[in-house]
Amino acid sequence: QQQVRQSSQSLTVWEGETAILNCSYENSAFDYFPWYQQFPGEGPALLIAIRSVSDKKEDGRFTIFFNKREKNLSLHIKDSQPGDSATYFCAASEGTNAYKVIFGKGTHLHVLP
Amino acid sequence: GALVYQYPRRTICKSGTSMRMECQAVGFQATSVAWYRQSPQKTFELIALSTVNSAIKYEQNFTQEKFPISHPNLSFSSMTVLNAYLEDRGLYLCGAMTGENTLYFGAGTRLSVL
Incomplete structure (x- = not known):
């Protein structure tokens, strides 16, 4: 059973729109949720992360909305740019096993000019 | 900011041979490294x-x-893939943990096996 699930394998938006990437998880013990951005040929880069004590985290154009009760979260990318086209991985980890990051399968975002 | 360098970026090895990849944390002390x-x-x-x-x-x-x-100090780690075969192909990532339990990845070493 997949512990971190990303609802869309692929998402296409127009430049300037808000892209919304959804994620859900199974393990209630997860308390840290990073999102990684990966361009072809590169490693995943930490984009933004939230801890389970918060319900929202904002960093520039990127915002995470977190719902602990429903065990889901979403990444909103405001004013999407073609340069945001990449694969986005939702991930989760738990407390003292923070190195054991469980990744979703990724959502490939296409931003059309 | 936290940077993690990995090298080589790409490597090709013959089936049954070995290759070593290295990882360096710059700008912070990596308490742990996850491969x-x-x-x-x-x-x-x-x-x-x-x-x-x-x-x-x-x-x-x-x-x-x-x-x-091998992980001799807080900024350097290396891993070797011994006797590499086709199933070992992939992008090997070094993830360095900061004191706040945040994992930063390097760009990876892409291993191809002939």
Whole structure:
């Protein structure tokens, strides 16, 4: 059973729109949720992360909305740019096993000019 | 900011030979280093966690005999893939943990096996 699930394998938006990437998880013990951005040929880069004590985290154009009760979260990318086209991985980890990051399968975002 | 350098970026080795990859944390002290492999299908597998002055913890399906790791200090780690075969292909990622339990990845070493 997949512990971190990303609802869309692929998402296409127009430049300037808000892209919304959804994620859900199974393990209630997860308390840290990073999102990684990966361009072809590169490693995943930490984009933004939230801890389970918060319900929202904002960093520039990127915002995470977190719902602990429903065990889901979403990444909103405001004013999407073609340069945001990449694969986005939702991930989760738990407390003292923070190195054991469980990744979703990724959502490939296409931003059309 | 936290930077993790990995080298080489790409390597090709003949089936049955070995290759070594290195990882360096710059700008912070990596309390632990986690080695991952990303398959051609983009899924991630944790290989092992290395913490300075502690025993290295290997995940199921990965062994020290196949993936020996060296972690001599808080900024450097290396891993070798011994006797590489086709199933070992992928992007090997070094993830360095900060004191706040945040994992930063390097750009990866892409291993191709002929």
